[in-house]
Amino acid sequence: xxxxxxxxxxxxxxxxxxxxxxxxxxxxxxxxxxxxxxxxxxxxxxxxxxxxxxxxxxxxxxxxxxxxxxxxxxxxxxxxxxxxxxxxxxxxxxxxxxxxxxxxxxxxxxxxxxxxxxxxxxxxxxxxxxxxxxxxxxxxxxxxxxxxxxxxxxxxxxxxxxxxxxxxxxxxxxxxxxxxxxxxxxxxxxxxxxxxxxxxxxxxxxxxxxxxxxxxxxxxxxxxxxxxxxxxxxxxxxxxxxxxxxxxxxxxxxxxxxxxxxxxxxxxxxxxxxxxxxxxxxxxxxxxxxxxxxxxxxxxxxxxxxxxxxxxx
Amino acid sequence: xxxxxxxxxxxxxxxxxxxxxxxxxxxxxxxxxxxxxxxxxxxxxxxxxxxxxxxxxxxxxxxxxxxxxxxxxxxxxxxxxxxxxxxxxxxxxxxxxxxxxxxxxxxxxxxxxxxxxxxxxxxxxxxxxxxxxxxxxxxxxxxxxxxxxxxxxxxxxxxxxxxxxxxxxxxxxxxxxxxxxxxxxxxxxxxxxxxxxxxxxxxxxxxxxxxxxxxxxxxxxxxxxxxxxxxxxxxxxxxxxxxxxxxxxxxxxxxxxxxxxxxxxxxxxxxxxxxxxxxxxxxxxxxxxxxxxxxxxxxxxxxxxxxxxxxxxxxxxxxxxxxxxxxxxxxxxxxxxxxxxxxxxxxxxxxxxxxxxxxxxxxxxxxxxxxxxxxxxxxxxxxxxxxxxxxxxxxxxxxxxxxxxxxxxxxxxxxxxxxxxxxxxxxxxxxxxxxxxxxxxxxxxxxxxxxxxxxxxxxxxxxx
Numbered sequence: 001x002x003x004x005x006x007x008x009x010x011x012x013x014x015x016x017x018x019x020x021x022x023x024x025x026x027x028x029x030x031x032x033x034x035x036x037x038x039x040x041x042x043x044x045x046x047x048x049x050x051x052x053x054x055x056x057x058x059x060x061x062x063x064x065x066x067x068x069x070x071x072x073x074x075x076x077x078x079x080x081x082x083x084x085x086x087x088x089x090x091x092x093x094x095x096x097x098x099x100x101x102x103x104x105x106x107x108x109x110x111x112x113x114x115x116x117x118x119x120x121x122x123x124x125x126x127x128x129x130x131x132x133x134x135x136x137x138x139x140x141x142x143x144x145x146x147x148x149x150x151x152x153x154x155x156x157x158x159x160x161x162x163x164x165x166x167x168x169x170x171x172x173x174x175x176x177x178x179x180x181x182x183x184x185x186x187x188x189x190x191x192x193x194x195x196x197x198x199x200x201x202x203x204x205x206x207x208x209x210x211x212x213x214x215x216x217x218x219x220x221x222x223x224x225x226x227x228x229x230x231x232x233x234x235x236x237x238x239x240x241x242x243x244x245x246x247x248x249x250x251x252x253x254x255x256x257x258x259x260x261x262x263x264x265x266x267x268x269x270x271x272x273x274x275x276x277x278x279x280x281x282x283x284x285x286x287x288x289x290x291x292x293x294x295x296x297x298x299x300x301x302x303x304x305x306x307x308x309x310x311x312x313x
Numbered sequence: 314x315x316x317x318x319x320x321x322x323x324x325x326x327x328x329x330x331x332x333x334x335x336x337x338x339x340x341x342x343x344x345x346x347x348x349x350x351x352x353x354x355x356x357x358x359x360x361x362x363x364x365x366x367x368x369x370x371x372x373x374x375x376x377x378x379x380x381x382x383x384x385x386x387x388x389x390x391x392x393x394x395x396x397x398x399x400x401x402x403x404x405x406x407x408x409x410x411x412x413x414x415x416x417x418x419x420x421x422x423x424x425x426x427x428x429x430x431x432x433x434x435x436x437x438x439x440x441x442x443x444x445x446x447x448x449x450x451x452x453x454x455x456x457x458x459x460x461x462x463x464x465x466x467x468x469x470x471x472x473x474x475x476x477x478x479x480x481x482x483x484x485x486x487x488x489x490x491x492x493x494x495x496x497x498x499x500x501x502x503x504x505x506x507x508x509x510x511x512x513x514x515x516x517x518x519x520x521x522x523x524x525x526x527x528x529x530x531x532x533x534x535x536x537x538x539x540x541x542x543x544x545x546x547x548x549x550x551x552x553x554x555x556x557x558x559x560x561x562x563x564x565x566x567x568x569x570x571x572x573x574x575x576x577x578x579x580x581x582x583x584x585x586x587x588x589x590x591x592x593x594x595x596x597x598x599x600x601x602x603x604x605x606x607x608x609x610x611x612x613x614x615x616x617x618x619x620x621x622x623x624x625x626x627x628x629x630x631x632x633x634x635x636x637x638x639x640x641x642x643x644x645x646x647x648x649x650x651x652x653x654x655x656x657x658x659x660x661x662x663x664x665x666x667x668x669x670x671x672x673x674x675x676x677x678x679x680x681x682x683x684x685x686x687x688x689x690x691x692x693x694x695x696x697x698x699x700x701x702x703x704x705x706x707x708x709x710x711x712x713x714x715x716x717x718x719x720x721x722x723x724x725x726x727x728x729x730x731x732x733x734x735x736x737x738x739x740x741x742x743x744x745x746x747x748x749x750x751x752x753x754x755x756x757x758x759x760x761x762x763x764x765x766x767x768x769x770x771x772x773x774x775x776x777x
Contacts, residue, residue, distance in 0.1 A: 049756070052579075052580050053583075054576070054579045054580065054756065055756070071316070071581075071582065071583070074580060074581060074582075075581075077580065079577065079580035079581075080577075081573075081576035081577055081580070082576075083573045083576055084573060084577075085571075085572045085573030085574050085577075086572065086574055086577070087323075087327075087569075087572060087574060088572055089327065089330075090327070098319065098323055099577070099581065101315075101319050102315075102316055102319055102578070102581040102582060103581055104315070143577070146577070147577075156580075
């Protein structure tokens with residue numbers, strides 16, 4: 001059974017009477033990459049701050065490495081906040097060394113690791129440059145190095161991809177993968193689903209301060225109705241042929257062919273639809289099972305949550 | 314402790330690496346040198362003024378002026394001789410130098426004869442149309458002075474000069490002639506010159522005595538006033554240090570907020586550690602400044618000790634007052650608590666603001682509060698027991714300055730303990746409150762508008 005690194009149990013937090021996080025519970029298991037997903041204002045940053053003890057929950061408990069988020073536990077965590085910045089007037093190597101030393105690494109070792117990581121991140125010549133002389137992308141790399149230099153067991157990244165160009169986003173994905181391969185546990189928040197879909201073993205989805213999903217990516221995708229697109233060269237009415245197999249809609253024709261979309265009912269798969277069409281003599285110009293993405297799951301789950309909340313009100 | 318040390322160290326090094334720090338370090342000795350050097354420079358850079366004296370009385374008044382000038386010069390030379398003897402002993406070279414009739418510092422006005430005694434003939438020399446030749450080249454005249462006396466003995470002086478700002482010569486002549494007239498009046502009334510000289514030297518012997526003491530010890534000496542002056546100066550010094558240091562804290566905090574480093578720091582350490590580290594780091598900067606300035610002042614004091622002794626400055630008494638543990642220890646305590654109080658407030662203000670402009674709104678009331686003790690300390694120098702000063706001493710933010718200034722004035726023990734306890738309790742409250750504000754400001758959960766909102770009377774009603 002895998003070890004729980006972080007556990008939030010029924011955590012709530014309110015600011016000036018406005019609830020930011022409401023009764024949220026989830027776990028992060030050792031060695032996994034967990035995506036903490038939700039739209040802007042969903043309570044992701046507040047939850048992460050509570051995970052690190054930067055904010056105290058109004059109710060509920062936070063357990064980090066099996067205890068309260070105390071300084072000894074924080075030394076084992078690397079945190080990259082959403083609002084990024086470092087001391088602009090300091091030298092790059094001094095900044096990295098400073099943050100490593102704050103986490104308990106000795107001065108000489110911190111410097112050695114810092115220089116090695118600058119090499120690894122393709123920034124070998126900037127060690128003695130002032131941070132203010134670096135480009136934005138380089139400064140962000142320096143901050144990521146400062147987050148990882150003490151070789152934390154648990155890495156928390158708050159919206160790490162925001163503000164990065166596609167090349168640097170890809171580079172950051174590689175970094176996250178390498179850290180996971182090295183046995184580290186990663187929790188990152190984002191509202192861009194593509195990164196989560198590519199990287200995560202586990203996702204936690206929040207909306208309006210509440211958790212709406214907690215499970216694997218495939219489980220999340222399983223929440224979205226599977227869809228099949230059929231393009232027919234014959235005049236068959238698929239609503240009659242596929243009755244009971246899901247929700248069927250007729251779309252705008254393409255090249256004179258009728259186009260149908262079928263959101264499959266539970267227990268029905270694409271093969272059933274194909275068989276029914278063939279058995280009925282439908283002349284198929286195209287038959288395309290559509291693969292669901294995390295984005296669809298996100299929209300579906302968040303939409304369902306909002307609908308449930310509206311009904312409750 | 315590790316985090317506090319590292320944060321304090323970073324703060325300290327970040328200041329030491331700035332030009333501002335080195336300028337501050339150099340500023341005090343620079344200003345001291347300027348303070349001593351400028352008057353000397355100004356004095357030495359004054360040009361020699363040449364004037365013509367025309368005595369229409371046949372030389373009587375001129376002789377009187379010469380006699381006065383000679384007596385004054387003899388007095389000055391004697392004072393200089395005494396001072397030189399104190400500093401260098403009985404050196405023959407000094408005697409030789411003084412015997413050579415040197416020009417003394419106040420002998421800026423030299424009488425010359427340009428061969429003319431009529432105003433019309435002298436006018437071109439006064440207005441720059443003509444010049445005469447002195448040892449150092451050609452010059453025009455600074456002034457032409459005409460002396461006359463009527464039959465009743467009244468003296469008239471016509472002082473002609475295009476320079477209306479430099480009135481030194483005019484005053485010199487007027488004072489000399491006034492003394493001459495007063496002396497002559499008494500002589501004409503039958504008083505002997507010896508009697509007049511004796512009368513001029515008469516002065517009461519005033520003794521200041523302390524009724525709490527008896528016998529020979531009752532007399533109050535000048536040295537006894539030194540601690541009062543030193544304590545007031547220390548209070549001013551304390552104010553200057555705290556004022557400059559808290560501004561450092563404010564700008565550092567705003568810069569840190571602008572750099573958006575705080576949240577990353579908070580993932581490694583806690584609010585109170587950041588707050589404490591910053592306070593200690595900046596205190597170390599001010600301690601460095603104080604140690605360097607103090608060292609320089611001490612070296613300078615020993616360097617000029619001889620001169621100070623010659624000039625009758627009681628340097629030993631001043632040093633004893635400055636180094637008196639009865640003043641030094643309270644000064645240290647008041648500095649620490651005062652610094653913590655103001656430092657914590659300014660750090661909290663900094664954490665709420667993104668720019669210095671944002672901070673100005675919140676700083677204005679604090680600046681007013683900080684300015685008040687300056688005036689009160691001035692008042693405390695003359696009236697340490699004034700009800701206003703005594704009452705203000707109980708205001709915790711002013712206690713460090715006022716109590717420090719009042720300490721040598723026999724303040725009651727109840728007042729000392731009461732004000733100190735109040736100040737410490739207030740400091741704890743302020744540091745706690747600032748910590749809360751800092752925490753909110755660091756995570757952008759509060760800003761300067763939040764604080765302004767607290768002080769809005771009645772607040773604003775939200776629209777329905």
